[in-house]
Amino acid sequence: MTEARDKGLRATTVQASPTEPQGLSRRRFLKGVGVAGVGAIALENPLAKAAENVPAAAAGDQKVVSGTLEILLDVNGQTHKVTVEPRTTLLNALRNQLEPAVTGPKLVCDMGTCGACTVMLDGRPVYGCLTLAVDAVGRKITTTEGLGTPDKMNAVQAAFCEKDAMMCGFCTPGFVTSVSALLTRNANPTVDEVKEACKGNFCRCGTYPHIFEAALAAAKASK
Numbered sequence: 001m002t003e004a005r006d007k008g009l010r011a012t013t014v015q016a017s018p019t020e021p022q023g024l025s026r027r028r029f030l031k032g033v034g035v036a037g038v039g040a041i042a043l044e045n046p047l048a049k050a051a052e053n054v055p056a057a058a059a060g061d062q063k064v065v066s067g068t069l070e071i072l073l074d075v076n077g078q079t080h081k082v083t084v085e086p087r088t089t090l091l092n093a094l095r096n097q098l099e100p101a102v103t104g105p106k107l108v109c110d111m112g113t114c115g116a117c118t119v120m121l122d123g124r125p126v127y128g129c130l131t132l133a134v135d136a137v138g139r140k141i142t143t144t145e146g147l148g149t150p151d152k153m154n155a156v157q158a159a160f161c162e163k164d165a166m167m168c169g170f171c172t173p174g175f176v177t178s179v180s181a182l183l184t185r186n187a188n189p190t191v192d193e194v195k196e197a198c199k200g201n202f203c204r205c206g207t208y209p210h211i212f213e214a215a216l217a218a219a220k221a222s223k
Contacts, residue, residue: 084134086132089128112130120141120142125200144173179214191212
């Protein structure tokens with residue numbers, strides 16, 4: 001990680017052109033910050049990294065596809081046939097192509113930074129806005145709707161209600177999905193492990209203490 005950070009910092013150093021004054025110009029500074037910022041997102045965000053690791057075709061098998069194509073998506077245990085463009089994101093397909101629509105994952109930043117669009121692919125949390133729908137074919141997609149219902153909530157959803165771990169609610173489905181994924185692989189997490197699992201999700205209302213408390217309560221209730 002230290003080596004990767006050093007590479008990111010070195011990326012901010014831009015050689016001055018012969019016609020440009022020596023020293024740090026505003027343009028070179030902003031350019032360097034942009035490069036380093038993108039690198040920091042990729043290094044620090046586990047959900048962004050997971051989305052990048054979605055299996056893709058081998059380089060020799062790739063071909064240009066245009067127009068639309070029909071694909072089958074396994075969403076919350078049900079198979080859906082949808083027509084998408086190759087560039088359609090999984091989030092777009094879930095919210096706009098499925099019938100009925102799956103609206104738990106939210107479109108907020110659309111840049112892979114906030115976590116409101118978090119879904120699970122084969123049990124792993126990923127950003128729906130960074131994952132192509134075509135790359136989810138043949139994989140099990142789980143959204144917050146597939147974790148429980150208002151009448152039969154899973155342990156995480158129930159704990160979020162009990163601990164009042166929500167305010168505006170836009171980030172809540174993403175947090176619930178990330179915490180649920182954590183508990184499937186670690187039934188007894190520490191608070192630091194909960195924070196690590198949730199560091200790809202942002203809450204603008206600042207309910208983090210309640211969210212972490214709800215995660216630990218859900219772990220205890222699941223035993």
